[in-house]
Amino acid sequence: MKNILVIGAGRSSHVLIEFLLANAEQFRWLVTVADAEPSAAARRINGHKHGLSVWLDVNKPNDRKDLIKRSDLVISLLPAQLHLKVAKDCLLLRKHLLTASYLSPDIESMHDVVQGSGLTFISELGVDPGIDHMSAMRLIEQIKGQGGDIFDFRSYTGGLVAPDSDDNPWHYKITWNPQNVVMAGQGTAQYLDQNKPRFVPGYRVFEHPRIVEVHGFGELEMYPNRDSLLYQTVYGLDNVTNMIRGTLRYPGFCSAWNALVKIGLTESFGMIHNTGGLTYRRLLEGFLPVGNGPLKSRLAQYLGVAVDNEIIHKIEWLGLLSSTSVDLSNGTAAEILLELLLRKWKMTGKDRDVVIMQHEIYYRKNHSDHLKVSTLIYEGESLKKTAMAKLVGWPLGVAAKLLMTGQLDYPGIHRPTNRRVYEPVLDGLQQLGVNFIESDGSEG
């Protein structure tokens, strides 16, 4: 009997726990789900005979250690800043650890001693970060193995509403962490272009989206991520002259979101006072230069577009020109906007999501240039079984299964960028129906 401890029973735990419980009988696992909210943990277990739900305040070291001590593997779904405590306990108590969060330098610095203890800690085992790393690395190492010399790497990921459920003028609904929606494009984006670093300040990130042709899906827009260059060395791409990682949106999204940025509605610093008495109309007006005439004309003029432009239509559709009261008593501009978006961009009824990922790798081989494209188009099943939830939960689940069945032995602290991790995890994902389609192309 092996004990798997999942810490955190929030939204991202659903698919993972279902996967673990479905395998529990065959592999003789006990799956323990711990959360500060005991009813949330119980709901995840739902009476399963191989499951156990427990209450845990993760800030109480003794309770935390007691639970970890009794497990063979810990999967932490806690907010990123709490992982370090759990990682230290796992090292002390000699347990393996998996997370879907970004690997922090604090945790990374424990590599040698974790390796020496024969323990395997893997972070970034979700999607962006996670599946993006694994599928990119498989492709990169395949090209290199065949003698290709990579000079241009482009990788895009987007969590979107599925085409069938796309019924609002923004062509966007919130399919995952809502915070990410307003935080997107806050901070300097960077990428490598013709061997020179390019920096884009947050307030200009949505100004010039690139058009990306996603094979089997169609044209999408892409804006650059903050972290494009973070993985250059990790991916073994120190010699490329171009590297970009970006986020995908349906066409028309970026110019309209850019208008919200330009107005000032995405800013997450500075409390707006007395918002209780504010209407959306008055909020919008307060951001525009003083002027006369109808608000809609002033808005169009400020944005430099015609009053019947699609951007104005999108902003009006959100309700920002309405005399409705702002539904938040005090908040930053971004918080006020988010509260509105949570209502307007809500997934409801039969809505489904889709996760799109595409890698485009240009390489030189036999004195000519080639292009390899690898594309994932993965649609969700329902409001609960979203593509995003599966693509975050399954890599953790598959890696857990590999670890618990002795098929993954890779002591140390890792991202899933090594073949020993990405091969078996991608194979496991393929068995679950997560397939990348590869296509070749010769550059003109």
Added chain:
Amino acid sequence: MKNILVIGAGRSSHVLIEFLLANAEQFRWLVTVADAEPSAAARRINGHKHGLSVWLDVNKPNDRKDLIKRSDLVISLLPAQLHLKVAKDCLLLRKHLLTASYLSPDIESMHDVVQGSGLTFISELGVDPGIDHMSAMRLIEQIKGQGGDIFDFRSYTGGLVAPDSDDNPWHYKITWNPQNVVMAGQGTAQYLDQNKPRFVPGYRVFEHPRIVEVHGFGELEMYPNRDSLLYQTVYGLDNVTNMIRGTLRYPGFCSAWNALVKIGLTESFGMIHNTGGLTYRRLLEGFLPVGNGPLKSRLAQYLGVAVDNEIIHKIEWLGLLSSTSVDLSNGTAAEILLELLLRKWKMTGKDRDVVIMQHEIYYRKNHSDHLKVSTLIYEGESLKKTAMAKLVGWPLGVAAKLLMTGQLDYPGIHRPTNRRVYEPVLDGLQQLGVNFIESDGSEG
């Protein structure tokens, strides 16, 4: 014998501790200075027979309580987020508390029980926040007391380099917390204009500075603060139609700083990777649109100014067009810029600072409109005895003296906006040479 405990021996403690020690003999005080750095505390006391320096890790509750228990008054100069712990201890152990930091809602919520215990806690007893509140409130209540009906309130504060020491093209040096320099203008600024709230996103805060004529000093530029409306109710100005609080700079500063914002160099999110290998020139180039021609011309073109414009000269003077390596191995754009500014805008040698404050209050009385202006121009003495250090330290020192000599009895949690505080503290400041000059004007 009364015991006064000062927690924190950093830069802002210098003038305060000197003031307390200078009064210690006469009033029979023991002044204890506690800091995590014992040598810093010892330096402040410098062997004074009424002083005691102690080591304190403020996160150790027992050590903290031990010290607080033995004092009659606590003055906390800790970072703002640590005040709550100290405030709770002071309540528990029945001690008065003074700070120069912003009053947090957490602490404010303790008002009733602090008042019931007969204790006096006063926050915002420095300068901006502090002297600005006190001098504004004195003027507001004076005008109201004489039957004036205030409809427009403007208040400006600036910490600048003194005119004699103003020898760089930016007409600016760092006279206080360097962090504030790059954080200025991050977040939505807001003010009230013709009874309508006006919002300015951070990236546009420096775009349209107002010109302010400071009586006895000359023309300065003013950009709006984030918190203009935070004090509307506190100041009793709920019925005004215009209210703005702003920051003062020498003419020409705002348009040049706005250029840095527009380039993207002030952004405090998003690590710039491999900055170790970057030159300032390449950093700047990375932010500009791709193009040909000399970097300086491309910069001028991006900013929409001539290549010999004063803004380009200022940017060049900072070294941003030079091939010097960025002196920081990893950092956000704002951190890279700050590291540069700390060297270029350093106060050295005989440099002195000046603090400028001006309130402009428009009111109606006897059917006509009037203007009352109150101005403080306070120059520093030296690099160590800056105007800023005095104007932060003295209000705390004067309030401490009032409390310890029984001249200030005002139980509860307060800002210094009540006459019971501002009258005696402003009087004490006047005795130290801090004088506001008032002038009248009739609006045309």
